[in-house]
Amino acid sequence: MDHKTNLILPSLLASDWSKVGAEVQRAADAGAQWLHLDVMDGAFVDNISFGPQMVQVVRKCTEMYLDVHLMVHRADHYLERFIKAGANNITIHVEANYNTSVAETLKRIRAAGLHCGIALHPNTPFEAALPFVNDIDLLLVMTVVPGFGGQPFMEKETMPKLAAARDYRDAHGLKFNLEVDGGIYTNTAPIAKKHGANLFVCGTSSFGPPDMKQSMSDLAASVA
Protein backbone atom coordinates (compact mmCIF):
# COMPACT_ATOMS: atom_id res chain seq x y z
CA MET A 1 0.00 0.00 0.00
CA ASP A 2 2.85 2.41 -0.80
CA HIS A 3 1.19 5.72 -1.68
CA LYS A 4 3.84 6.46 -4.28
CA THR A 5 2.98 3.42 -6.43
CA ASN A 6 0.55 4.10 -9.28
CA LEU A 7 -2.01 1.36 -9.91
CA ILE A 8 -4.88 1.04 -12.38
CA LEU A 9 -7.87 -0.64 -10.71
CA PRO A 10 -10.45 -2.09 -13.12
CA SER A 11 -13.97 -1.65 -11.74
CA LEU A 12 -16.07 -4.81 -12.02
CA LEU A 13 -19.23 -2.73 -12.44
CA ALA A 14 -18.19 -2.10 -16.05
CA SER A 15 -17.47 -5.77 -16.86
CA ASP A 16 -19.75 -8.28 -18.63
CA TRP A 17 -21.51 -9.85 -15.66
CA SER A 18 -22.80 -12.74 -17.78
CA LYS A 19 -19.23 -14.11 -17.63
CA VAL A 20 -17.82 -12.62 -14.48
CA GLY A 21 -15.20 -15.34 -13.98
CA ALA A 22 -13.76 -14.83 -17.43
CA GLU A 23 -13.86 -11.04 -16.95
CA VAL A 24 -11.90 -11.29 -13.70
CA GLN A 25 -9.35 -13.47 -15.52
CA ARG A 26 -9.26 -10.96 -18.40
CA ALA A 27 -8.40 -8.20 -15.93
CA ALA A 28 -5.67 -10.31 -14.29
CA ASP A 29 -4.23 -11.29 -17.69
CA ALA A 30 -4.25 -7.60 -18.64
CA GLY A 31 -1.95 -6.89 -15.71
CA ALA A 32 -4.37 -5.70 -13.02
CA GLN A 33 -3.12 -6.21 -9.45
CA TRP A 34 -6.20 -4.75 -7.73
CA LEU A 35 -9.86 -5.14 -8.68
CA HIS A 36 -12.44 -2.53 -7.61
CA LEU A 37 -15.87 -3.85 -6.54
CA ASP A 38 -18.72 -1.37 -6.29
CA VAL A 39 -21.37 -2.39 -3.77
CA MET A 40 -24.55 -0.30 -4.00
CA ASP A 41 -27.64 -0.62 -1.78
CA GLY A 42 -30.21 1.46 -3.65
CA ALA A 43 -30.55 3.69 -0.57
CA PHE A 44 -27.23 5.49 -0.10
CA VAL A 45 -26.99 5.66 -3.91
CA ASP A 46 -29.77 5.52 -6.48
CA ASN A 47 -28.66 2.15 -7.87
CA ILE A 48 -28.36 -1.46 -6.71
CA SER A 49 -25.35 -3.53 -7.83
CA PHE A 50 -24.23 -6.60 -5.86
CA GLY A 51 -23.42 -7.76 -2.33
CA PRO A 52 -20.98 -9.97 -0.40
CA GLN A 53 -21.82 -13.03 -2.47
CA MET A 54 -20.33 -11.41 -5.57
CA VAL A 55 -17.17 -10.62 -3.57
CA GLN A 56 -17.06 -14.31 -2.59
CA VAL A 57 -17.47 -15.40 -6.23
CA VAL A 58 -14.67 -13.08 -7.34
CA ARG A 59 -12.46 -14.19 -4.43
CA LYS A 60 -12.75 -17.78 -5.68
CA CYS A 61 -11.64 -16.69 -9.18
CA THR A 62 -8.51 -14.70 -8.39
CA GLU A 63 -5.60 -13.86 -6.11
CA MET A 64 -5.90 -10.17 -7.04
CA TYR A 65 -6.29 -7.62 -4.25
CA LEU A 66 -10.04 -6.91 -3.87
CA ASP A 67 -10.78 -3.23 -3.24
CA VAL A 68 -14.39 -3.15 -2.03
CA HIS A 69 -16.18 0.21 -2.26
CA LEU A 70 -19.28 0.18 -0.03
CA MET A 71 -21.80 2.71 -1.30
CA VAL A 72 -24.26 1.65 1.37
CA HIS A 73 -25.94 2.81 4.55
CA ARG A 74 -25.11 0.75 7.69
CA ALA A 75 -21.86 -0.68 6.32
CA ASP A 76 -21.18 -1.77 9.93
CA HIS A 77 -24.27 -4.00 9.87
CA TYR A 78 -22.98 -5.85 6.77
CA LEU A 79 -19.25 -5.65 7.53
CA GLU A 80 -18.60 -9.24 8.69
CA ARG A 81 -20.07 -10.60 5.47
CA PHE A 82 -17.63 -8.61 3.32
CA ILE A 83 -14.70 -9.55 5.53
CA LYS A 84 -15.66 -13.25 5.31
CA ALA A 85 -16.21 -12.93 1.55
CA GLY A 86 -12.52 -12.13 1.11
CA ALA A 87 -12.19 -8.36 0.67
CA ASN A 88 -8.66 -6.99 1.09
CA ASN A 89 -9.62 -3.35 1.48
CA ILE A 90 -13.02 -1.97 2.48
CA THR A 91 -13.82 1.68 1.80
CA ILE A 92 -16.82 3.29 3.48
CA HIS A 93 -18.54 6.62 2.78
CA VAL A 94 -18.28 9.36 5.36
CA GLU A 95 -21.76 10.60 4.33
CA ALA A 96 -23.59 7.29 5.00
CA ASN A 97 -25.57 6.27 8.10
CA TYR A 98 -24.13 3.76 10.60
CA ASN A 99 -25.55 1.78 13.52
CA THR A 100 -22.32 2.66 15.34
CA SER A 101 -20.00 5.17 13.64
CA VAL A 102 -17.45 5.67 10.87
CA ALA A 103 -14.59 5.49 13.38
CA GLU A 104 -15.89 2.26 14.92
CA THR A 105 -16.36 0.69 11.51
CA LEU A 106 -12.83 1.61 10.36
CA LYS A 107 -11.47 0.11 13.59
CA ARG A 108 -13.32 -3.15 12.99
CA ILE A 109 -12.06 -3.39 9.41
CA ARG A 110 -8.45 -3.04 10.55
CA ALA A 111 -8.98 -5.38 13.50
CA ALA A 112 -9.97 -8.02 10.95
CA GLY A 113 -6.59 -7.56 9.27
CA LEU A 114 -7.88 -5.69 6.22
CA HIS A 115 -6.95 -2.28 4.87
CA CYS A 116 -9.58 0.45 5.24
CA GLY A 117 -10.57 3.62 3.39
CA ILE A 118 -12.86 6.60 3.55
CA ALA A 119 -14.73 7.79 0.43
CA LEU A 120 -15.91 11.34 -0.22
CA HIS A 121 -18.82 12.26 -2.52
CA PRO A 122 -17.89 15.07 -4.94
CA ASN A 123 -19.92 17.52 -2.81
CA THR A 124 -18.21 16.53 0.46
CA PRO A 125 -15.22 18.69 1.51
CA PHE A 126 -11.88 17.12 2.48
CA GLU A 127 -12.43 18.44 6.05
CA ALA A 128 -15.09 15.72 6.53
CA ALA A 129 -12.30 13.12 6.36
CA LEU A 130 -10.02 14.89 8.86
CA PRO A 131 -11.19 12.97 11.97
CA PHE A 132 -10.17 9.72 10.24
CA VAL A 133 -6.96 10.50 8.34
CA ASN A 134 -4.75 8.85 10.97
CA ASP A 135 -6.71 5.62 10.75
CA ILE A 136 -7.04 4.94 7.02
CA ASP A 137 -4.94 3.27 4.36
CA LEU A 138 -6.63 5.14 1.52
CA LEU A 139 -8.81 8.15 0.84
CA LEU A 140 -11.18 7.73 -2.11
CA VAL A 141 -11.99 11.06 -3.75
CA MET A 142 -15.02 10.29 -5.95
CA THR A 143 -14.68 12.04 -9.30
CA VAL A 144 -18.32 11.30 -10.24
CA VAL A 145 -21.53 11.17 -8.24
CA PRO A 146 -21.53 7.63 -6.81
CA GLY A 147 -24.01 5.18 -8.29
CA PHE A 148 -23.23 4.68 -11.96
CA GLY A 149 -20.31 3.98 -14.26
CA GLY A 150 -19.76 5.89 -17.49
CA GLN A 151 -20.24 9.41 -16.08
CA PRO A 152 -18.01 12.39 -16.97
CA PHE A 153 -14.99 13.33 -14.82
CA MET A 154 -15.86 16.17 -12.39
CA GLU A 155 -12.56 18.08 -12.55
CA LYS A 156 -13.34 21.45 -11.02
CA GLU A 157 -15.44 20.02 -8.19
CA THR A 158 -12.89 17.41 -7.11
CA MET A 159 -9.28 18.23 -8.09
CA PRO A 160 -8.76 21.07 -5.56
CA LYS A 161 -9.99 18.70 -2.82
CA LEU A 162 -7.63 15.95 -4.01
CA ALA A 163 -4.66 18.33 -3.94
CA ALA A 164 -5.67 19.59 -0.48
CA ALA A 165 -5.76 15.98 0.76
CA ARG A 166 -2.32 15.31 -0.71
CA ASP A 167 -0.86 18.47 0.79
CA TYR A 168 -2.35 17.76 4.21
CA ARG A 169 -1.10 14.16 4.13
CA ASP A 170 2.42 15.15 3.14
CA ALA A 171 2.56 18.07 5.60
CA HIS A 172 1.57 15.74 8.45
CA GLY A 173 3.81 12.80 7.52
CA LEU A 174 0.81 10.57 6.83
CA LYS A 175 0.93 7.73 4.31
CA PHE A 176 -2.59 7.04 3.05
CA ASN A 177 -3.08 6.33 -0.65
CA LEU A 178 -5.18 8.68 -2.76
CA GLU A 179 -7.72 6.92 -5.00
CA VAL A 180 -9.91 8.48 -7.68
CA ASP A 181 -13.01 6.81 -9.03
CA GLY A 182 -15.26 7.65 -11.97
CA GLY A 183 -14.61 9.10 -15.41
CA ILE A 184 -10.94 8.05 -15.38
CA TYR A 185 -9.53 7.78 -18.91
CA THR A 186 -6.11 8.35 -20.47
CA ASN A 187 -6.90 12.09 -20.65
CA THR A 188 -8.26 12.53 -17.12
CA ALA A 189 -5.96 10.14 -15.21
CA PRO A 190 -2.92 12.45 -15.67
CA ILE A 191 -4.93 15.36 -14.24
CA ALA A 192 -5.78 13.29 -11.18
CA LYS A 193 -2.16 12.18 -10.86
CA LYS A 194 -0.97 15.80 -11.01
CA HIS A 195 -3.30 16.57 -8.08
CA GLY A 196 -1.99 13.66 -6.00
CA ALA A 197 -3.80 10.44 -6.95
CA ASN A 198 -1.90 7.13 -7.11
CA LEU A 199 -4.82 4.65 -7.32
CA PHE A 200 -6.96 5.02 -10.44
CA VAL A 201 -10.32 3.22 -10.62
CA CYS A 202 -11.17 2.59 -14.26
CA GLY A 203 -14.45 0.92 -15.20
CA THR A 204 -15.54 1.88 -18.72
CA SER A 205 -11.97 2.74 -19.80
CA SER A 206 -10.50 -0.63 -18.79
CA PHE A 207 -13.22 -3.27 -19.33
CA GLY A 208 -14.91 -1.34 -22.17
CA PRO A 209 -12.40 -1.84 -25.01
CA PRO A 210 -12.11 -5.38 -26.51
CA ASP A 211 -8.34 -5.41 -25.95
CA MET A 212 -8.04 -4.94 -22.18
CA LYS A 213 -4.27 -5.52 -22.23
CA GLN A 214 -4.03 -2.48 -24.50
CA SER A 215 -6.46 -0.34 -22.46
CA MET A 216 -4.69 -1.17 -19.19
CA SER A 217 -1.29 -0.41 -20.65
CA ASP A 218 -2.52 2.89 -22.16
CA LEU A 219 -3.98 3.88 -18.80
CA ALA A 220 -0.78 2.90 -16.96
CA ALA A 221 1.31 4.85 -19.48
CA SER A 222 -0.89 7.94 -18.97
CA VAL A 223 0.15 8.12 -15.30
CA ALA A 224 3.74 6.82 -15.59
Ligand code: DX5
Ligand atom coordinates in the same frame (compact mmCIF):
# COMPACT_ATOMS: atom_id res chain seq x y z
C1 DX5 B 1 -19.44 4.72 -9.42
C2 DX5 B 1 -18.40 3.69 -9.05
C3 DX5 B 1 -17.23 3.69 -9.99
C4 DX5 B 1 -17.58 3.34 -11.41
C5 DX5 B 1 -16.44 3.74 -12.32
O1 DX5 B 1 -20.34 4.84 -8.36
O2 DX5 B 1 -17.90 3.93 -7.76
O3 DX5 B 1 -16.24 2.76 -9.54
O4 DX5 B 1 -17.82 1.99 -11.54
O5 DX5 B 1 -17.03 4.14 -13.46
P1 DX5 B 1 -16.31 4.55 -14.83
O6 DX5 B 1 -14.85 4.22 -14.69
O7 DX5 B 1 -17.00 3.72 -15.84
O8 DX5 B 1 -16.55 6.01 -14.95
Ligand code: ZN
Ligand atom coordinates in the same frame (compact mmCIF):
# COMPACT_ATOMS: atom_id res chain seq x y z
ZN1 ZN C 1 -16.20 2.71 -6.95
